[in-house]
Amino acid sequence: MREIVLRDFFLGTVTCSALARDLENSKRKVGPIDWVVEIEDMEDQFWVTRQMLISICDAVLSEQLPTEDLSANDHFEWDAKDVIGNVIHDWP
DSSP states (O other): OBHHHHHHHHHTSSOHHHHHHHHHHTEEEOSSSOEEEOOBOOSSOEEOOHHHHHHHHHHHHTTSSOGGGOOOOTTEEOOTTSHHHHHHHHOO
16 A cells, blocks of 8 residues: 555545555465555655545445555554544554
8 A cells, every 4th residue: 555645545636446446456465365455655744634534434434445454654643632543543
């Protein structure tokens, strides 16, 4: 998964289907039934807002994105005291 694609999805310049394709293309089989998602970090920090979080939740709830493949690292930031922090913390 290229974090820049996730960032661009949040910004509305990449479609949900393009993000799903990027996620699928990032999977690598590591065992008979095990897969990992390889993450390509972006260079800059990116602030995630409530509306952005809602957009990714909507995509998952409408089954356009699989929850098990979504992940990101320290380049994505949010207000941990806000509901965003609770939702992201509880994300599977």
